Amino acid sequence: xxxTRFMTINMxxxxxxxxxxxxxxxxxxxxxxxxxxxxxxxxxxGVEKLAESKTYHQVIPLTDRLDYxxxxxxxxxxxxxxxxLLGIEVPRRxxxxxxxxxxxxRIAAHLIWLGTHALDIGAMTLLLYNFREREEILNIFxxxxxxxxxxxxxxxxxxxxxxxxxxxxxxxxxxxxxxxxLKEYETLLTENVIWLKRTKGVGFISKEDAINWGVxxxxxxxxxxxxxxxxxxxxxxxxxxxxxxxxxxxxxVYDRYLVRLRELEWSNSIARQxxxxxxxxxxxxxxxxxALPEKEMVLQDIASLIRHFKIVxxxxxxxxxxxxxxxxxxxxxLGFYIVSxxxxxxxxxxxxxxxxxxxxxxxxxxxxxLIADVISAIGSIDIVLGEIDR
Amino acid sequence: MIVRLQEKFPASVLEVATFRxxxxxxxxxxxxxxxxxxxxxxxxxxxxxxxxxxGVDFFPRTPRFEVVYLLYSMKxxxxxxxxxRVGENESVSSVESIWKAANWLEREAYxxxxxxxxxxxxxxxxxxxxxxxxxxxxxxxxxxxxxxxKPFNPEA
Numbered sequence: 141x142x143x144t145r146f147m148t149i150n151m152x153x154x155x156x157x158x159x160x161x162x163x164x165x166x167x168x169x170x171x172x173x174x175x176x177x178x179x180x181x182x183x184x185x186g187v188e189k190l191a192e193s194k195t196y197h198q199v200i201p202l203t204d205r206l207d208y209x210x211x212x213x214x215x216x217x218x219x220x221x222x223x224x225l226l227g228i229e230v231p232r233r234x235x236x237x238x239x240x241x242x243x244x245x246r247i248a249a250h251l252i253w254l255g256t257h258a259l260d261i262g263a264m265t266l267l268l269y270n271f272r273e274r275e276e277i278l279n280i281f282x283x284x285x286x287x288x289x290x291x292x293x294x295x296x297x298x299x300x301x302x303x304x305x306x307x308x309x310x311x312x313x314x315x316x317x318x319x320x321x322l323k324e325y326e327t328l329l330t331e332n333v334i335w336l337k338r339t340k341g342v343g344f345i346s347k348e349d350a351i352n353w354g355v356x357x358x359x360x361x362x363x364x365x366x367x368x369x370x371x372x373x374x375x376x377x378x379x380x381x382x383x384x385x386x387x388x389x390x391x392x393v394y395d396r397y398l399v400r401l402r403e404l405e406w407s408n409s410i411a412r413q414x415x416x417x418x419x420x421x422x423x424x425x426x427x428x429x430x431a432l433p434e435k436e437m438v439l440q441d442i443a444s445l446i447r448h449f450k451i452v453x454x455x456x457x458x459x460x461x462x463x464x465x466x467x468x469x470x471x472x473x474l475g476f477y478i479v480s481x482x483x484x485x486x487x488x489x490x491x492x493x494x495x496x497x498x499x500x501x502x503x504x505x506x507x508x509x510l511i512a513d514v515i516s517a518i519g520s521i522d523i524v525l526g527e528i529d530r
Numbered sequence: 531m532i533v534r535l536q537e538k539f540p541a542s543v544l545e546v547a548t549f550r551x552x553x554x555x556x557x558x559x560x561x562x563x564x565x566x567x568x569x570x571x572x573x574x575x576x577x578x579x580x581x582x583x584x585g586v587d588f589f590p591r592t593p594r595f596e597v598v599y600l601l602y603s604m605k606x607x608x609x610x611x612x613x614x615r616v617g618e619n620e621s622v623s624s625v626e627s628i629w630k631a632a633n634w635l636e637r638e639a640y641x642x643x644x645x646x647x648x649x650x651x652x653x654x655x656x657x658x659x660x661x662x663x664x665x666x667x668x669x670x671x672x673x674x675x676x677x678x679x680k681p682f683n684p685e686a
Binding site: 180181184186188189190192193224225227349351352353354365367372373461462463464466473475477479487488490492496497500501529530 | 549550552554578579580581582584586587598600604607609611629630631633634635638642656657658659666667671673
């Protein structure tokens with residue numbers, strides 16, 4: 141009588157297809173995956189603990205480093221939570237600038253996903269194309285905020301700087317050229333036979349399972365759930381923009397791919413709308429206790445210098461209470477839950493990481509499938525370990 | 531929504547607070563499972579999405595922990611925050627059988643706070659390694675770590 145025996149294989153933490161330091165222990169029956177145990181935490185830096193000893197302003201740079209492909213979106217989720225706690229209004233120009241930057245960031249994040257996902261499956265050319273366009277976005281960020289990967293552009297109450305001269309033309313050039321580039325990507329993949337064979341019917345998750353496992357973002361929409369934080373709880377004047385939420389039908393890797401491609405199109409369109417209708421006015425709230433004064437003023441005026449010093453050194457006292465604010469980050473719903481005890485730093489800051497919950501559903505996607513499809517499934521949920529491990 | 535909850539569990543709604551239009555309901559830990567089950571399966575409420583679950587440490591208050599559940603209903607586009615108080619050596623019933631999402635979230639609360647969840651199928655540490663001592667998000671755990679001032683000794 142033949143003996144059935146399962147083979148245990150270790151994948152990661154240093155494996156190119158796990159997109160960071162994720163370790164999976166796979167149990168195999170031949171080539172079929174019987175069980176998977178993910179081991180997380182290789183990139184745990186204790187951001188939630190660290191935030192408890194920092195002032196509200198000092199936490200912003202920490203958020204850049206969560207999902208480092210989506211720094212603007214992380215900034216936005218955090219500042220929205222603090223603004224909600226304080227109950228302050230953000231000027232409309234700042235809101236539009238935030239929308240424009242987070243949508244450009246979403247394009248950049250999706251481009252990384254597309255390039256690396258395609259590379260994992262064997263289509264190498266795409267990565268080079270994707271990084272060409274991403275470079276343009278990072279150049280825009282560098283001109284606007286001074287930083288590329290971790291721009292720390294947003295401030296509580298607004299944004300750090302207004303647009304520099306001439307950048308609007310650069311952004312316009314980008315949003316006009318991008319739909320053409322998107323066609324290039326589609327030509328390479330959407331009807332490519334190898335791509336279809338590696339992605340269609342692979343990594344399936346049903347609508348009900350996706351909801352039950354707390355999956356959000358393009359991974360949820362790929363399963364046919366029309367839900368997006370930007371539509372459900374519009375923040376930062378998203379209700380003034382014209383856009384649709386693309387959804388998939390089958391809940392497989394291919395549908396998640398299509399959903400993200402359509403999202404790229406819509407993000408580009410939102411960024412263009414924000415640029416065209418950019419209102420004039422201040423870029424940060426007028427509340428002198430919270431908002432930092434402009435750098436120019438700090439160098440010229442003693443009152444602004446004192447105000448700047450006070451806010452930077454001791455911060456501000458937030459009211460006692462607890463708030464939750466979330467945004468549609470490139471990976472899904474990114475939320476910040478802040479408990480305040482009335483002091484100048486968060487009493488507890490909880491990050492609701494979309495990648496963490498999406499990765500939780502990986503088990504559902506790959507058990508019963510082939511080991512080669514594990515690569516496609518991981519690529520399709522688009523995880524970033526900086527956010528999972530925090 | 532609150533009215534329905536109060537009708538169904540008259541003795542369990544300890545406190546209802548609203549801050550910045552967010553509703554928080556505090557319930558006793560003995561009833562958390564039944565209440566969650568009701569909120570998830572009730573045809574009018576349908577809180578079938580567990581957005582988040584986390585712990586908060588209020589040391590030195592007793593009971594020191596709060597477990598916070600953030601529920602979301604796609605049907606009504608409504609959020610609800612549930613809270614329950616748990617002491618240091620007590621356990622709270624796991625909601626993993628209602629929402630699978632709770633599996634990892636409860637493991638994380640166990641890992642970082644040491645809150646134990648009864649009937650959880652696989653309650654192990656998730657972010658820190660097995661054999662790690664202490665729970666970092668507790669208020670009496672130093673930010674720089676417990677062994678910050680000790681010399682590094684890879685043999686130990």
